[in-house]
Amino acid sequence: MDAETVARFELPGYLRSVPDEIEARDLPVTGTLPPELDGRYIRNGPNALPGTTSRHFQVGPGMLHGVRLRDGRAEWYRNRWVRTGSFEGRSLVRPDGTFDLTAPSANTHVIHHADRILALVEIGLPYEVAPDLSTVGPCDFGGALSTAMTAHPKQDPATGDLHFFGYGMRPPLLTYHRLDASGRLVHSREVAVPGPTLMHDFAVTEHHVVWLDLPMTFQRALLDRAIPYGWDEAYGARLGIMRHDVPDAAVQWFDIDPCFVFHVGNAHERDGRIVLDAVRYSPAEFTAMWDVLSRTVMPALDAPPVGRAHLHRWTLDPRRGTVTEHPLDDRAVEFPTLNDGRSGRPARHLYAVTGTEPLSRDECAIVKYDTATGAAVSHGLGPDTMIGEAVFVPRDDPGGEDDGWLMAIATARDGAASRLLVLDAADVRPVAAVDLPRGVPAGFHGSWIASAPEGG
Template sequence: MNTYVPPRFDPTRVPHLLGTFAPVSQEVDVVDLEVTGELPDALDGLYLRNGPNPRFTPIGSYLYPIDGDGMLHGVWISGGRARYRNRFVRTPALEAEERAGRALWGGLESMIMPTADEVGPELAATFRDMPDINVVRHAGRLLALAESACPFRVDSGLATLGREDFGGVLPAGITAHPKIDPVTGEMVVFCYGLEPPYLTWSVIDRGGAVSRGPTPVDGVDRPMMIHDMALTGRYAVLVLAPAFFDLDAAMSGGSVLAWRPEQGTRVVLIPRDGGPPRWAHDEAFWVWHTVNAYDDGPGADAQVVLDYVQWSRLTVGGPAEDDDPISCGLVRARIDPVAGTMTRTLLDDARVEFPRVDDRRIGRRHRHTALATETGRSDLLPGEYDAIRWFDVEQGTSRVWVAGNLSVGEPVFAPEPGSAGSSGSEEGGYWLTFATDRTDGASWFLVIPAEDPASGPVARVRIPVRVPLGLHGCWLPTEE
């Protein structure tokens, strides 16, 4: 019998372990950061971002953005001054590796797991926790989020408190991209799994109690990856692209994710009142991130509008082969919940990712979308962006700020206190992001005015350590 022998893994050849993506190991605290320009007095709170940051050199494989330990980077702003702190999300696997002084788990594609002699019986032959994708605050809980697993709770100083299963009601975990309804305060989540039920959804109320436990979504008959979701007043909206998990293939040297475009892409509208899901089907496309969704009218037959970044196929890891180029763009879909049909319109054909709106507009009609984009430079790594783009859906126009030698991350909106955000536009506020200089590795926290974003930052805060390009963050105004 032939035994599969995995190929030698060389982390020095993995793009997302190099350059602006390269992990850092030092945890630091620095006050009175250097500021170029002037931090607005209106900003009083914490900008917090999560992202993959392996504590030790990976073994077996490394697949960005799925693999890695979580590291939180926080910038506290008050009175025109700023301080910085970064901390690992301290999972049992990370602590076991620190005791060993090396990586014990391989990347997801390698399926390397430690033995009981190495980590004890509880952790042996298990997948590691990877709360390295997103971070949110809900009902007083600050949660570092994994792809589809239990988040880890951290305190206000970013110290890890432990795995959060919401009183044991959500033991399988939740998505890395929950959506918080700004009107009801509910946090709507989903979770996909490798065993039935393959997809469930749940609701956590304003006070943090689970008001709807894991509810299976009928019509999902195999394990598949679903990264993000959207929310309207009536529905949870999920895009089910044909990216299926195949552990048998992974165990024999194949990919853990199989792209099956002949299956097409489905969108499911899950009524928040518990009614049966509504489905629409179209040709295959992939979605990492949604922008926002809303009900286009008050009636039960009103269409659902969904904006998202569309990719022509699944994209993970390195660049596409030249003979199989990948296209992407900002797309609007209109979904008819009665007819089960979907029409898609390309809004902007720029190469973009990490879309965000003013979070006060989640589930309601929005006007502006901010996205990371690229200018066409040949020296950018896959998933690296050197500009920020703002698309105005009412005008059908874009504004761009080109960052030069800076590689920029996801833009997050911070409203000025007292601005309502009720019209679908930013009525006063700033877009925030980390950026790293590709020439010298210096990292900055940027503050960009919403009224004239193309003019660039009004303040640049020098971060005392390099912040690896990562994933998702949030603005947390100081709670009274």
């Protein structure tokens, strides 16, 4: 690639990888950090190694950015690469043609379950990391897990069980798994789907799994692309519901209008029906965005933004075999979150962010939805600040579903500086900001890990 082309395809500052791992202590704080916040905020995202040629913001080893909060202070920031097999130079495919599940970059999400911190990517095994963010190694739960693990598992707030799945390019194409609260893999079963579909997320209710079997499939003709999946109109689009408390329960499928969903907000059971709220892309918006995401380089910065998605609701009636759907809002949003204590149960409030579509020049904002009234309030960040996913952190003794805080990393559009924002979740009002010692590139998903163990 010549110098003129490289300059044209230069990533915007907020997407550019950082070159090293650093640590800083006693970070400056504006406002007042709630003293109840005792733990770590950790966010994951791809970060290319120095000297590599990839110019795509979704490609690269996972990098964790962490901030330790305690007693109203921001004790430290540190960032660490997740050292998977590919980070160490191993190929994703072994000499015998089999796929090495320990090799993919764990660059999408980070969660805490059964005293393990796990960095996740949907095409490989989870990687365990220590409280100081150093890599421990791949985790297959004592040899019980033989498929990839989604980056979007769901923890049942009543049982502590962790529901997840793995999908693949070859059989088994879709496998459902469940960990108990102690971290033991207690159930796995294959789920039949027509082809190798890309399933980024799913939903779980008190008694059901909700599958999203949508028209994105693995295609050998696209192996030269960064992500070898493409839109397949003939595949169809459907949602499936399956009892997770009945071993080998049948899946009931519902055909829906063609679309794609990266991220689910929540689902719950109501009067014998399943209600699913998620961020929906129309076929036109999704295929335009996917053309950008699947390239090995980004388009020029003067290209128009693509991939505007909207909060949408499907209501599935298993007794009648019918489904209805309608939009909940007309603004473009992504990264929906909620109070995880309401996961799979009726939840009045959802949170999302605006201005995240590829190459967007819109003002970023954090939006709070009231799903009971349809109302929404937002906190805008101005034209020069980009925002990531807003993670809900409940108060220790909450007085209501929205009694807590939202945490998100905000980065200057030119990448020069970043802050960890802490907002009151009730009215999306900033209460504190932690100045980070470097610009943190935009990433994907993160978690708050409360009462973190000592040692880092």
